[in-house]
Amino acid sequence: MKLGFIGLGVMGRPMALNLVRAGHELSVYARRAQAAQPLLDAGARCCPSPAEVAAAAQVIFAMVTTGDDVEDIAFGQRGILEGARPGSVLVVTSTIAPAQARAIGERLAAHGIEMLDAPVSGGERGAIEASLAIMVGGKAEVLDRVRPLLDALGKTVVHVGATGAGQVAKACNQMIMVACIEACAEAMALAARSGVDPGRVRQALSGGSAASRVLDFFGTKMVERDFAAGVQARLHHKDFGILMNEAVHLGTPLPVVAQVWQQLNALMAHGWGRDDTSSLLRVLEGLAQPCGCP
Amino acid sequence: MEIGFIGLGLMGRPMALNLAKAGHHLHLWARRAAALEPFKDTGARTHASPAEVARHAQVVLTCVADAPDVEQVCLAAGGIAESGKRGLIVSDSSTIAPAAARHIGERLSAQGIVFLDAPVSGGAVGAVNATLTFMVGGDAAAFETVRPLYEKMGKSVTHVGASGAGQVAKACNQIVVAITMEAVAEALTFAKKSGVDGAKVRAALLGGFAYSRILEHHGGKMLERDWKPGFKAWMQQKDLRIVLQSAHELGLALPGAAAVAQMFNAMVGCGLGEEDNMAVVKLVERLGGIAQ
Numbered sequence: 001m002k003l004g005f006i007g008l009g010v011m012g013r014p015m016a017l018n019l020v021r022a023g024h025e026l027s028v029y030a031r032r033a034q035a036a037q038p039l040l041d042a043g044a045r046c047c048p049s050p051a052e053v054a055a056a057a058q059v060i061f062a063m064v065t066t067g068d069d070v071e072d073i074a075f076g077q078r079g080i081l082e083g084a085r086p087g088s089v090l091v092v093t094s095t096i097a098p099a100q101a102r103a104i105g106e107r108l109a110a111h112g113i114e115m116l117d118a119p120v121s122g123g124e125r126g127a128i129e130a131s132l133a134i135m136v137g138g139k140a141e142v143l144d145r146v147r148p149l150l151d152a153l154g155k156t157v158v159h160v161g162a163t164g165a166g167q168v169a170k171a172c173n174q175m176i177m178v179a180c181i182e183a184c185a186e187a188m189a190l191a192a193r194s195g196v197d198p199g200r201v202r203q204a205l206s207g208g209s210a211a212s213r214v215l216d217f218f219g220t221k222m223v224e225r226d227f228a229a230g231v232q233a234r235l236h237h238k239d240f241g242i243l244m245n246e247a248v249h250l251g252t253p254l255p256v257v258a259q260v261w262q263q264l265n266a267l268m269a270h271g272w273g274r275d276d277t278s279s280l281l282r283v284l285e286g287l288a289q290p291c292g293c294p
Numbered sequence: 295m296e297i298g299f300i301g302l303g304l305m306g307r308p309m310a311l312n313l314a315k316a317g318h319h320l321h322l323w324a325r326r327a328a329a330l331e332p333f334k335d336t337g338a339r340t341h342a343s344p345a346e347v348a349r350h351a352q353v354v355l356t357c358v359a360d361a362p363d364v365e366q367v368c369l370a371a372g373g374i375a376e377s378g379k380r381g382l383i384v385s386d387s388s389t390i391a392p393a394a395a396r397h398i399g400e401r402l403s404a405q406g407i408v409f410l411d412a413p414v415s416g417g418a419v420g421a422v423n424a425t426l427t428f429m430v431g432g433d434a435a436a437f438e439t440v441r442p443l444y445e446k447m448g449k450s451v452t453h454v455g456a457s458g459a460g461q462v463a464k465a466c467n468q469i470v471v472a473i474t475m476e477a478v479a480e481a482l483t484f485a486k487k488s489g490v491d492g493a494k495v496r497a498a499l500l501g502g503f504a505y506s507r508i509l510e511h512h513g514g515k516m517l518e519r520d521w522k523p524g525f526k527a528w529m530q531q532k533d534l535r536i537v538l539q540s541a542h543e544l545g546l547a548l549p550g551a552a553a554v555a556q557m558f559n560a561m562v563g564c565g566l567g568e569e570d571n572m573a574v575v576k577l578v579e580r581l582g583g584i585a586q
Binding site: 237240241244245247248250251252253254255258259261262263265266268269 | 531532535538539541542544545546547548549552553555556557559560561562563564567
């Protein structure tokens with residue numbers, strides 16, 4: 001199938017490569033031309049704008065950072081709207097606000113373009129290994145058309161509900177995941193302060209009720225003090241800004257998540273936004289250190 | 295001085311009435327005609343748009359709900375900017391994000407209009423009694439021009455700094471007010487669940503370091519279970535949203551404010567948004583399994 005892919009960052013590049021490997025004809029666009037090089041080497045075609053990508057594709061994937069970025073590639077100058085034919089599908093895999101996803105979907109629908117919000121979980125490793133969890137909002141029949149493509153990107157593809165529902169699921173995913181990272185960080189900090197080896201504690205826990213993929217992956221990074229980004233913490237911080245604003249509009253109390261949000265703010269203040277979210281451990285360690293301040 | 299006033303709600307109405315009482319000639323605009331009713335006998339003039347109000351005034355005071363409303367009144371079609379009146383001063387007493395205030399100020403200054411952010415604290419009671427606290431950001435000379443008007447509506451008037459500084463002060467105010475409100479609600483519920491008379495506890499505490507105006511005023515009303523709004527819960531929720539979004543952008547952890555904000559999310563979610571923000575005590579009671 002003729003496909004388009006816009007946004008070739010840490011997540012987008014391996015996802016796009018998996019589509020090429022699955023035998024699809026891919027047109028790509030990236031703001032920084034060098035980001036597209038690995039795709040060109042694999043046989044993809046480079047376009048000068050999202051409009052050209054849209055003109056060459058039946059299904060267009062977008063993996064950009066923010067909701068405003070999605071609006072920009074969709075409705076901006078030489079955006080998707082200028083090139084897409086009626087009946088084509090935009091699959092937004094970025095994490096954005098549910099309300100913004102709904103608004104973008106409506107605007108595209110007015111031009112006969114279908115949209116699915118299909119945010120993913122699984123990180124860079126999941127993108128490379130095509131083992132992502134993909135949570136989809138939008139029309140079921142549109143998902144049926146693109147499901148084989150999503151199967152080439154991930155292991156679980158779930159139709160959550162109408163447009164925006166995929167983003168709601170992603171928000172829930174981020175809440176559980178980052179709160180769990182914070183819980184692991186607090187446990188590791190308690191162990192270390194008690195003079196007990198955090199690595200042994202993590203190992204012991206991994207056989208019991210506290211076992212989780214987060215304890216496995218992020219817990220190990222904390223033990224090894226490897227704070228290089230798997231997922232850049234600034235992206236979790238961004239997601240928390242979105243979901244806490246959503247909670248205000250919904251009138252939903254999120255007591256624990258609100259506290260985790262504050263820890264993420266502190267992480268940003270330390271300048272660790274481009275490091276891994278396991279840096280939440282360093283925030284706790286900083287708070288517990290003897291204070292040299294006047 | 296010819297004065298415009300836009301936004302005649304719970305706060306704006308008594309503020310404007312205090313200016314009228316002091317002998318000022320008011321120019322008004324309101325979305326709902328009913329809001330103009332109390333001004334019938336004050337000699338105030340009604341206009342068809344904020345732009346018309348601006349054309350007749352040297353100073354326009356606004357007191358609406360949130361940033362989009364301020365933008366609407368100032369910058370939309372028929373808005374104040376459309377008057378193109380150079381040297382006009384707009385003083386906004388709404389509570390909005392500091393960044394939004396700076397942005398609106400810049401847009402107006404392009405038209406030669408001076409914008410002051412002048413949020414208030416003191417609630418409806420303070421507005422009626424002219425005992426409000428004004429926290430003002432923006433041009434110092436413009437502030438001096440408007441100061442006599444602030445003093446007709448409030449008791450404490452402070453020029454905090456440049457544009458947006460008034461809203462920063464207001465955000466600080468809301469951090470203290472919201473957390474103290476929650477603290478008083480938790481303390482009185484602690485007394486209740488322990489089987490001790492909350493009124494006696496309050497009386498005892500008023501003499502010590504736990505004294506605050508909130509313990510005195512709102513604590514008393516919590517005990518009387520008088521939920522008539524001075525300051526509605528949904529407005530507190532909105533103000534805490536501004537605080538926490540600003541903290542998010544600043545990279546600043548505010549664990550206490552974040553915890554209390556969740557209580558106000560719950561207030562709105564469970565249908566208590568129109569009651570006074572001190573009704574947060576009902577949620578503390580509910581969490582503690584105390585029948586209401």
